[in-house]
Amino acid sequence: MQGKRLERVNQLIKEEISTLVQRELKDPRLGFVTITEVDVTPDLKQAKVFVSVLGPEEKWVSSFTALENARGFIWSWLRKHLDLRVTPQLLFRPDRSMEHAARMQSLLAGLHRQEPPEPQE
Numbered sequence: 001m002q003g004k005r006l007e008r009v010n011q012l013i014k015e016e017i018s019t020l021v022q023r024e025l026k027d028p029r030l031g032f033v034t035i036t037e038v039d040v041t042p043d044l045k046q047a048k049v050f051v052s053v054l055g056p057e058e059k060w061v062s063s064f065t066a067l068e069n070a071r072g073f074i075w076s077w078l079r080k081h082l083d084l085r086v087t088p089q090l091l092f093r094p095d096r097s098m099e100h101a102a103r104m105q106s107l108l109a110g111l112h113r114q115e116p117p118e119p120q121e
Helices: 002-023 057-081 097-114
Strands: 032-040 046-054 089-094
Touching: 002 032, 002 046, 002 057, 032 057, 032 097, 046 057, 057 089
Parallel strands: 046 089
Antiparallel strands: 032 046
């Protein structure tokens, strides 16, 4: 039961932060940010919030700076809007899996273009 509850809490926090980032945070440093995953500890004291940013490294840096500056605002929003006994401390972490997947796709496409044609009989 604990696992299912934790999954629901993870999903709920992910949805709330995603909505908040899209609609409430007006920081110009914030790029195209996607909350990819939330991982809350079983005691609900901490939540790792995995974030992906579309764009070059400078966009990642500025977006994470904006998120760090908004951490208190986001936490207090969650505290008011979620019916949780404890509101976890938020730890923002980069999620570069989408960037990695795009790079792999590009490399594979490049290899595909370089393949010699099949010999015909």
